[in-house]
Amino acid sequence: MLSIADIAALLAISQLIFVSIVFLFRYTGTVSKLISLLCACVACFTLASMPSLDASPLISYLLYRFATLTPFVLWLIAFSLFTDNDKIHPLAWAAIGYFVIVRGAGLGIAQANPEILDSNINFTFIQIIPEMILLFFSSHTLFLSWIGYKADLIEHRRRLRVTFVVSMGILLLIILGTSFINLLSRFASTELLFGFIVVLTTAVPLYIFFVTLLFNVAYMKLRDSALSLIPFSKPDGNGISSDNNASNNNAELLARTKKLMAEDKLFMQTGLTIASLATALDMQEYRLRRIINQELGYKNFNQFLNNYRIEAASALIMESDISISNIALDVGYGSLSVFNKAFKERFKITPSEYRSSIRE
Numbered sequence: 233m234l235s236i237a238d239i240a241a242l243l244a245i246s247q248l249i250f251v252s253i254v255f256l257f258r259y260t261g262t263v264s265k266l267i268s269l270l271c272a273c274v275a276c277f278t279l280a281s282m283p284s285l286d287a288s289p290l291i292s293y294l295l296y297r298f299a300t301l302t303p304f305v306l307w308l309i310a311f312s313l314f315t316d317n318d319k320i321h322p323l324a325w326a327a328i329g330y331f332v333i334v335r336g337a338g339l340g341i342a343q344a345n346p347e348i349l350d351s352n353i354n355f356t357f358i359q360i361i362p363e364m365i366l367l368f369f370s371s372h373t374l375f376l377s378w379i380g381y382k383a384d385l386i387e388h389r390r391r392l393r394v395t396f397v398v399s400m401g402i403l404l405l406i407i408l409g410t411s412f413i414n415l416l417s418r419f420a421s422t423e424l425l426f427g428f429i430v431v432l433t434t435a436v437p438l439y440i441f442f443v444t445l446l447f448n449v450a451y452m453k454l455r456d457s458a459l460s461l462i463p464f465s466k467p468d469g470n471g472i473s474s475d476n477n478a479s480n481n482n483a484e485l486l487a488r489t490k491k492l493m494a495e496d497k498l499f500m501q502t503g504l505t506i507a508s509l510a511t512a513l514d515m516q517e518y519r520l521r522r523i524i525n526q527e528l529g530y531k532n533f534n535q536f537l538n539n540y541r542i543e544a545a546s547a548l549i550m551e552s553d554i555s556i557s558n559i560a561l562d563v564g565y566g567s568l569s570v571f572n573k574a575f576k577e578r579f580k581i582t583p584s585e586y587r588s589s590i591r592e
Contacts, residue, residue: 234284237437241282244441247448248275266309273302274440277407281436289343297336302407303370304328306400310376314384314393316531327365335362366411370404383506383533385525387518399443406436482523488513489523499540500564506533538574541565545575549587556583 234242252271255264277299279285280292311320338358342348349355377396384390492498492512501508506524510517521533530536541563548559560571560583575583 238282238284240441241278241437244278244437244444245275247441247444248272248278250448251444263309263312266305266312270302270305270309271444273298273305274403277302277410278437278440281410293340293343299407300335300366300411301332303366303373303404304331306404307369307373307376310373310396310400313389313396314376314380316535327369331362331365334358363411366408370408373404374401380532385506385521385530385532385536387521389531402439403443406439410436482527485513485515485519486523486527489520493540497540497544499537500544500562502561502564502566504537504564537564538578541571542575542578545571545583546579546586549583550590556587559583 248271252268252275255271256268258264276295280295280299285292308320311318334357338348338354342358349358374397377393377400381390381393384393489509492509498504498509498512506520507517510520513520524530524533524536528536530539544563545559548554548562549556552559554562556571557568560568563571565571565574572582575586579586581589
């Protein structure tokens with residue numbers, strides 16, 4: 233007879249399959265495919281956690297391999313949704329590859345030959361290092377989701393950040409908790425961990441079912457309007473459109489914003505935030521976000537600021553002999569490294585290389 237945990241797990245899996253199919257076939261783009269993959273990974277985790285599942289060692293091994301990919305898929309989703317104009321560092325791919333290959337192959341070998349983990353070196357490479365990688369990617373997922381909240385100009389995405397941090401943060405804690413319990417079994421008695429295992433096997437399917445059900449209900453009510461972030465659209469050029477695109481209602485506010493930035497050079501103020509700019513313009517912050525996003529095409533406030541700051545910096549580099557570090561401070565940057573990164577994103581070369589090229 234099925235237990236409550238088994239019934240909850242089956243219900244959760246059915247909801248996850250529905251979401252996976254919808255995003256796989258209804259939507260296009262990388263994010264939709266990642267969401268579909270995420271649902272499949274969480275379904276594997278839920279299935280593997282069922283108390284009554286009597287699977288073969290090979291099936292259990294495969295289920296857990298897919299399940300442990302969940303933090304990485306979530307990280308890729310967070311990176312795609314919440315960062316703008318960034319590329320994934322090769323070291324991140326290397327870390328993911330290490331986890332998949334070394335952890336997967338190592339535990340596969342250990343399943344057939346358990347004494348391999350008796351060696352502290354083998355245990356470190358197969359268990360400890362992959363566990364640290366899991367912890368890093370899980371933490372960084374939540375960091376990416378929250379760090380850009382204040383500067384985000386897309387209202388739907390701002391709300392999504394909060395929901396993502398809460399719901400996915402709990403899911404990551406569950407998966408990490410399960411993984412760490414398996415790790416601790418080497419050092420602690422099974423009896424001591426048994427209570428935690430019972431709680432997890434009962435609570436996990438219920439939580440996954442609850443979250444997925446809420447998502448499906450929201451999806452059925454809101455449909456495409458709720459998923460307008462998938463896929464994102466890229467602004468053309470440097471992100472600024474012509475004034476003809478501004479609506480009549482926002483034309484005056486748009487003109488005041490441009491005047492304050494271009495003529496009054498408020499962008500030179502170090503630490504300028506969208507809240508302080510809204511105060512200077514005497515308008516509501518949400519309205520300023522909407523204008524910069526919808527009329528000028530920027531996704532976050534830093535992109536908007538960088539456009540003015542880099543334009544001013546490039547002019548100073550061309551026309552003066554002021555040091556690069558002083559120019560960075562003059563145009564509003566509090567850090568030379570941040571200035572160099574923003575400049576290189578715009579011109580594809582460093583400020584020093586730019587100065588050298590125009591004076592050759």
